[in-house]
Amino acid sequence: MIFDTHCHGYLEGLNHRQPQVRENMCAANVRRSVQVGVDWELSRMALDLARDWGDQTWCSIGLHPTSCQDLPANSAQGWADRLESLVHHNRDKAVAIGEIGLDYYHLTPGKETVQKRTQREFFCAQAALSLRLDLPVIIHSRDAADETSNLLKECGIKRAVIHCFSEDLTFAQDLLAWSDEVYFSFSGILTYKNAVAVQDAARNLPLERILVETDAPFLVPQAARDSITINEPAFVRHVMDYLKTLRSEPGDFVERQVWENSNRFFRLV
Numbered sequence: 001m002i003f004d005t006h007c008h009g010y011l012e013g014l015n016h017r018q019p020q021v022r023e024n025m026c027a028a029n030v031r032r033s034v035q036v037g038v039d040w041e042l043s044r045m046a047l048d049l050a051r052d053w054g055d056q057t058w059c060s061i062g063l064h065p066t067s068c069q070d071l072p073a074n075s076a077q078g079w080a081d082r083l084e085s086l087v088h089h090n091r092d093k094a095v096a097i098g099e100i101g102l103d104y105y106h107l108t109p110g111k112e113t114v115q116k117r118t119q120r121e122f123f124c125a126q127a128a129l130s131l132r133l134d135l136p137v138i139i140h141s142r143d144a145a146d147e148t149s150n151l152l153k154e155c156g157i158k159r160a161v162i163h164c165f166s167e168d169l170t171f172a173q174d175l176l177a178w179s180d181e182v183y184f185s186f187s188g189i190l191t192y193k194n195a196v197a198v199q200d201a202a203r204n205l206p207l208e209r210i211l212v213e214t215d216a217p218f219l220v221p222q223a224a225r226d227s228i229t230i231n232e233p234a235f236v237r238h239v240m241d242y243l244k245t246l247r248s249e250p251g252d253f254v255e256r257q258v259w260e261n262s263n264r265f266f267r268l269v
């Protein structure tokens with residue numbers, strides 16, 4: 001059984017074909033998913049989807065760095081308060097805060113300094129929220145590895161997943177030393193030929209800290225890439241199969257361990 005720990009099933013490409021998406025998940029034995037929010041509206045859509053899909057689907061609520069970088073930095077606390085009330089009324093479905101983080105790849109030329117500062121403000125406000133609510137955070141980090149790891153420590157965040165892991169083993173080891181509740185989630189990137197450093201990390205990290213995800217509708221795994229442009233939760237099977245080829249443990253054991261990790265991380269029974 002596989003848990004797609006990070007997808008956006010409410011986005012275009014997936015939202016109009018929900019029955020098919022769910023059927024494909026069943027066929028691939030992808031039993032559970034977390035629908036991840038990226039801004040206020042889409043967090044609400046993630047929540048609606050988690051309700052529609054019933055008892056094997058949950059959601060996360062949060063503001064992605066590129067969703068907040070052009071907002072006033074001093075509005076971060078107000079936004080965190082709004083998110084808090086949304087989570088508060090939906091504790092059965094909202095299992096994480098995210099995705100939050102730092103994205104220094106999508107900065108607007110000329111606005112880099114202010115956007116970086118704003119991203120940090122929103123990161124800290126939402127990190128504090130996760131501690132208040134006792135929820136884990138889903139971290140997006142792009143071109144900002146050192147800053148992300150410093151900020152996690154500054155904010156005192158121990159329960160976190162580095163989603164769509166695309167850094168190297170050194171970055172992961174630094175975080176492993178910081179927390180025994182930090183996880184690393186591998187996406188279709190793991191299956192790409194040039195992802196040597198990512199594969200090296202997946203090979204060497206403790207198995208009990210590994211999760212898998214699709215980030216659907218983005219990042220179609222290599223095995224489906226020739227014919228398909230829209231990723232979907234069922235394709236997390238390809239990520240899992242690839243992970244098994246990298247690990248020394250038996251395949252069944254890898255699949256079971258990653259399933260258990262996912263449920264432990266989100267505290268699901």
Ligand SMILES: [Zn+2]
Binds near residue numbers: 006036099215
């Ligand atoms: Zn995502």
